[in-house]
Amino acid sequence: MAAPESGDGNNGAARMVTLISSDNTRFEVEAAAASLSQTLQLTILDGGGGGGDGIPLPNVDSATLSKVLEYCIKHAPAAANGGAPNATAVDRAELERFDNEFVNIDQSVLYSLIMAAHNLEIEGLQSLVAKKVADMIKGKSPMEIRRTLGFPDPTPEEQAEMNAHMLEYGWAYE
Amino acid sequence: MALSRPRCPSPPPPALMLDELVEGILLRLHPDEPAYLVHAALVCKSWRRILSDAGFRRRYIDLHRSPPLLGYIHNIYQSRTCSPRFVSSSATASPFSPPTTINSWGALDCRHGRVLIHNKLRLVVWDPVTDD
Numbered sequence: 373m374a375a376p377e378s379g380d381g382n383n384g385a386a387r388m389v390t391l392i393s394s395d396n397t398r399f400e401v402e403a404a405a406a407s408l409s410q411t412l413q414l415t416i417l418d419g420g421g422g423g424g425d426g427i428p429l430p431n432v433d434s435a436t437l438s439k440v441l442e443y444c445i446k447h448a449p450a451a452a453n454g455g456a457p458n459a460t461a462v463d464r465a466e467l468e469r470f471d472n473e474f475v476n477i478d479q480s481v482l483y484s485l486i487m488a489a490h491n492l493e494i495e496g497l498q499s500l501v502a503k504k505v506a507d508m509i510k511g512k513s514p515m516e517i518r519r520t521l522g523f524p525d526p527t528p529e530e531q532a533e534m535n536a537h538m539l540e541y542g543w544a545y546e
Numbered sequence: 547m548a549l550s551r552p553r554c555p556s557p558p559p560p561a562l563m564l565d566e567l568v569e570g571i572l573l574r575l576h577p578d579e580p581a582y583l584v585h586a587a588l589v590c591k592s593w594r595r596i597l598s599d600a601g602f603r604r605r606y607i608d609l610h611r612s613p614p615l616l617g618y619i620h621n622i623y624q625s626r627t628c629s630p631r632f633v634s635s636s637a638t639a640s641p642f643s644p645p646t647t648i649n650s651w652g653a654l655d656c657r658h659g660r661v662l663i664h665n666k667l668r669l670v671v672w673d674p675v676t677d678d
Contacts, residue, residue, distance in 0.1 A: 483559060483560070483561035483562075484561075486561045486567055487560070487561050487567075490564070490566075490567055498570060499570075499574075502567075502570035502571045502573070502574050503574045505571045506571050506572070506574035506575050509571075509575075509582075509585075509586065510575060510576070510579070510582050511579075511582070512585065513585060514585050514586075514588035514589045517585060517586065517589050518589055518590075521558065521559065521562060522558075522559045523557075523558050523559070523589070523590070524557070526590075530590065530591075533591075534588050537587075537588045538588065
């Protein structure tokens with residue numbers, strides 16, 4: 373991650389903040405990008421995370437934080453424009469292309485992102501990863517959904533209950 | 547924030563143990579295919595509970611704005627009798643079909659998910675969802 377001198381917006385340099393992952397890796401990132409996180413926004417507004425201090429994120433490891441920040445950096449300019457009402461169709465198409473590619477990842481990474489987006493309260497990312505999981509399960513039977521998402525095999529009781537409900541809602545399977 | 551107590555005997559992966567995370571996913575199942583929600587409801591007890599919650603219903607409507615068009619009622623005229631049929635707009639088979647006892651009835655109008663049907667003598671309001 374590029375790491376220009378920390379500043380307070382002087383000389384046109386964007387203010388930088390440091391985030392520290394659970395495995396003690398330091399990430400220097402523009403305050404505007406980190407502020408996409410509602411959790412971090414107040415701390416950053418209060419002047420936290422600058423200079424030698426960093427904001428510790430004990431629930432997010434470095435691999436996940438790196439991925440989260442990739443999202444934040446890409447989306448920060450549009451967010452700064454208040455949801456980008458003036459964004460051109462090209463800008464929007466580019467963000468959409470980025471988003472589609474961004475969630476084209478291993479399921480374990482996707483799950484880590486779900487937790488991180490939730491803990492850091494990054495609304496756009498929460499929505500993106502939730503939509504990805506919804507896309508993964510649409511059109512699948514309950515059993516296929518369980519397998520796709522990594523549920524263990526159902527207990528006999530759960531299986532019996534599932535079968536009974538499937539009889540009741542047979543129309544949904546025709 | 548505390549993790550929800552796992553209610554499924556066979557617990558889901560950790561990322562799917564918080565109700566609000568599961569709800570976020572289920573809210574994004576598209577309403578044009580109601581069968582998706584039925585399938586999701588059968589995955590496990592906690593998903594069923596989330597989906598049947600009034601708050602979920604409210605947020606689902608807020609997110610998707612208008613209720614989905616599941617289909618329309620079409621009057622079929624055959625041998626001088628008329629009977630309404632439900633024509634599904636979804637790929638999924640429709641659970642709705644007018645009771646067979648209402649042959650020679652025609653559908654007049656639909657409002658708020660209910661159908662006004664009539665013959666020469668009577669008017670009846672039919673709710674396709676509950677079949678009342």
